[in-house]
Amino acid sequence: MKNKQQGTILVVDDSVLMCDLIDKTLTKDNFKVKKAFNAIEAKEFIEEFIPDIILLDIILPDNSGFEFCKEVKSNARTADIPIIFITSKNTDTDIVKGFGVGAIDYMVKPFSMTELKARVIAHLEVKKSQDKLKKINNELESSLEKLNRLVVRDYLTGLYNRRHIINQLMEQRRINKYSETSISLILGDIDDFKVINDTYGHEAGDFVLTVISSIIKKNCRQIDTVSRWGGEEFLIMLTNTPIEGAKILSERIRKEIKEFDFNYKEHKIKCTITLGVVEVNSNISLEENISLADKAMYEGKNLGKDCSVVSTMKGLKKI
8 A cells, every 4th residue: 555645845956966865865755756957947847736845946047046935935826835945055144035035944955864854744744734724714714704694695685684784774874964965765575476476486486586686786886785675575775865866776676677587497477566765864763764665665556566656755656
């Protein structure tokens, strides 16, 4: 049974003898060794494959090892590769410069191959631990992102949920105390949604919800907040938008939904939506403003559905 390969080592040194000696030493311990005799060959190699460690001489025929190290460390793809300088340059200035350009270790020739092997193994173990930590951190960040998404998003449509839009409305009302900008609300309810579920099944109903969500989202701006208010209801907060702008958007959404062909499996489903529109009144509570939009929407239901109704100080009016 073959022993497991420990890692790939790239040796960058113009000395064939040194490269062969390192190759012979490390391959005995199941390292895979690649040799480059100049910076160009080394660059070509790491463009195709990322080594686990680079053993780098400072004096190269076509470049400085310091410059090559800086290039490797400045590239996001290769920045994490550990680099050990192997060189005959032994002044304090060179050693300090070597660590300054990003090397993790510095060995002065001639050195013991046993010591080199020990350092390579030690640094490789550190890198493996760092890679594991990085993977764990990435997984944690991904999980946290998903968790945060679940907290503020509706699981089916991907729109913001009820809690989030309420928080956004409260914040926007606070901001608007110090500005002259307007906030408008549009509350929409899919007409006869129960009939769709009963006739075509709940999966078809979910399909309709996701498509309508996309239509609404597409017609809104990035600064607007679109939410699934509950069931088949959607609430839109339009920042910096007076009632006239909200009326135009409401009708645009309504017409696009009416004209859209909801093709689900072998079924062609037709949908309409009824919407209530209101400009937020800062003199009444948030709940009362939403209630006005709700009353306008239900007035639209009473008027035959598939329409937009605006709520103003003068009362309710079909658009």
